[in-house]
Amino acid sequence: MTGELVELAKRRGFFFQSSEAYGGVSGFYVYGPQGAALKRNIEDSWRDRFQVQEGHREIEAPTVMPEPVFEASGHLDTFDDMLVECPECGESHRADHLIEDNTDIEDAEAMPLSEVGDLIAEYDLHCPSCETPLAGEPVEDFNLMFETDIGPGSGHPGYLRPETAQGIFVEFPRLKEYARNQLPFGITQIGTAYRNEISPRKSIIRVREFTQAELEHFIDPETDEPPLHRVEDVEVTLYSAVEQNDDDGDYLRTTIGEAVEEGIIASDWVAYYLGVGQEWYERIGVDMDRFRFRQHLAGERAHYASDCWDAEAEIDGDWIEITGYAYRSDYDLSKHDKYSDEDFTIFRQYDEPKVVERATVDPDMSYLGPEFGGAAADIAEALQTLAERDRTAFDGDVVTVEADGDTYAIPVEKTGFSVEEVKESGEHIVPHVVEPSIGIGRVLYTVLDHAYDTDEIEGETRTRLSLDPEIAPTTVGVFPLMDKDGMGETARDIAAELRSHGLDVVYDDSGNIGRRYRRQDEVGTPFCVTVDYEGLEDDTVTLRERDSTEQVRVAVDDLPNLIADLRSGERAFSEL
Structure with a gap:
């Protein structure tokens, strides 16, 4: 299948290798007119399900970020x-x-x-x-990161982002203000990411430049719960780590609710988004008989993930990851809170004020200054951090702290250590993050592969893409039976009217009508409208459905609303 699909993709303008005039560059692809439209429709469908219906908001961050961002995130050391x-x-x-x-x-x-x-x-x-x-x-x-310089010279190193997520995490201090400092809230982003793959392969499956659609859902792990009831009955096929490690391991076909109840999926939030994802993949045309959720084994989890499940699709006998669902805990925000000068916490209000014991220090700077010089301020800060973390360290006569890589021994009597009772109305917490991260190119390839089919029509072999009307690059083809006697003018007027209603339309009067149908079938156009002599007399057209090739006669005035309803799924062609 792969060879036939890649050939069709290149011939019909879905995708092809970039810079072929100069020999091509491995891992970089151009989405042609059909592919760009299909890609846009998949992105819009993802926005609708993961953003609009969930009440989240979208941002667009730069693709180049300074080196300290990736030092904090861990990508420099572990990616x-x-x-x-x-x-x-x-x-x-x-x-x-x-x-x-x-x-x-x-x-x-x-x-x-x-x-x-x-x-x-x-x-x-x-x-x-x-x-x-x-x-x-x-x-x-x-x-895997692409390195660059920001500005002239090499004084400000930066990197092309390997994921869109860091653009969300870095801006959390401002984004939380837009959310009125209230958890939970979600931020989405669709954009380009870059990974300098060692050996790009399998067409657009593994590339060096690709589009991600990511959602970062910030939650309070102690109080926020997902609306599991919405997806508890969604049926899924799971391949857990336990089953993968078992010689006789097999898939588990269950529901989201049962998987949570039995502890197969540890995080309720991850389970919720697996259910949301399952419904979305089916909506856009992924073959559910060639689809599964596979849990990451301990050694393959990303450095930030405490648990992760991949949505995988079968293509030519191989299972391809198309989405990662990760529970990132507080890893990212804690790192940026530590490395930057901003506050990456949210204030959690208590139902009632609490009286708590708080360890504090009030260092004698008249001692620290002369004794330790320029390190005195760092030592004072290290003492406060230690007091908050481990007050027992001050039980002896001397307390030891580290500052800027050096170790210092301080007499406890010079630290001003004390434990006081204070009344608090709340506390600052670092939110946890749940992340569905989708590779748009991989989803696009999966949809094409699962939609690819051949059959026989009137003694000829037909190739078709059975794409769902919601994501098909073109919604309707408009043809005159022949470009004569006013049929061409009428067809062009109908095409313009349909476009004015926001529909993707192609007009074609080249070749016989059968060939025109075949061209549209091959690029996945779900409906075709033909103007004939009868229609010139009674203002009707024939409306043809791609997969069944069945036709019905429809009034021209009804076309825009009817095709819009067919595209959205409000009506089915079989009902006409």
């Missing part, structure tokens, strides 16, 4: 893939993919580097480019 380089041709390959492609091992990504290197030797794996043996070659971490 790596496994690289092995061929000693003969110099081609770099992703080591875990070599193992997964050439053995029965499915989760090499979760293995340590040394074990991956041993498996390359054990299975005698060769370079895919020149067949040179790779046994004994070092397997190393390779950071």
Whole structure:
């Protein structure tokens, strides 16, 4: 299937490799007229379900961010893939993919580097480019971020964002003001992300530039609960970590409610969004017989995720991740709170004021200053932090703290340590985050693959894309039976009227009517309107449905509302 679909995508303008006039660049693709329209419709559908219906808001952040952002987020240290380089041709390959492609091992990504290197030797794996043996070659971490300089010179290093999420997290101090400092609230973003993949492959499945649709839902983990009742009866196919580790493991076909009750999905929030996602994938045309939710194994979870499930679709026998559902806890906001000068907390109001014990220090700066010089202020701050975290550290005569990498011993009597009772009306907490992160390009490819079909019409083989009308690049094709006797003018007027109602329309008078139908079937256009001699007399047209090829006669005046209802699902063609 892959070859046929990629050929159709290129020929009909869905997607194709960029810069082909200069030999092409691996991992970068252009979405043509059909693909750009399909991509936009998928994004709009995602906005409707994950943003509008959930009451969330959208932002658009820059794609380049300064280095300190990624120091805080952990991407500089942990956003790596496994690289092995061929000693003969110099081609770099992703080591875990070599193992997964050439053995029965499915989760090499979760293995340590040394074990991956041993498996390359054990299975005698060769370079895919020149067949040179790779046994004994070092397997190393390779950071996937694209580095750049902000402004002239190299004094302000930055990176192209590897995910859209950090653009939301960094702006949390301002975004919480727009939410009136009230949890829960959600922020969405659809935009471009960049990963310098070691070996891009499988067309637009693994690329270096791609579009993400991400939702960051900020919650109070102690008080906020999702509306599980909305999705508790949604049926899902789960492949849990327990089942993956069991030699006889199998899929669990259950409901969201049962999966939560039985502890299969630990987070109620993740479970809720799995249910929302399941309904959305089905809505846009993903084949539910070729779809599952797979839980990440411990070794493959991202550095920020305490639990993660992937929505996966089957394509040509391989399971492709199309969405990650992660419980990021307070990892991101805590990191940015620590590394930046802003406050990434929310004030949680108590129902009633509480009397609590609070440890404080009032350091004797007349001692710290002369004794420790420029480090005195940092020492005072470290003392306060230690008092809040571990008051028992002040039980002896001397307390030890670290400041700027150095260790200092301070007499307790000079710290002004005390424990006082104070009345508090609330406390500052760092919100937790639930994140559905969708790869739009992968969803687009999945929808195309699952919609691709062939059948026979009037003795000829027909290729069609059975795309849902909501996301099809073109909603309706308008044709004159022949461009003569006024049929062409009438068809062009109808096309213009339909466009004025916001419908995506293509006008075509080239070739015989059967060929025009086939062209539209191949790009997934769900409906075609034909103007004929009879219609010139009674102001009607024939309306044809793509999959069944059935036709009905419809009044021209009824067309705009009827096609809009068919596109939205308000009416079914079989009811006409």
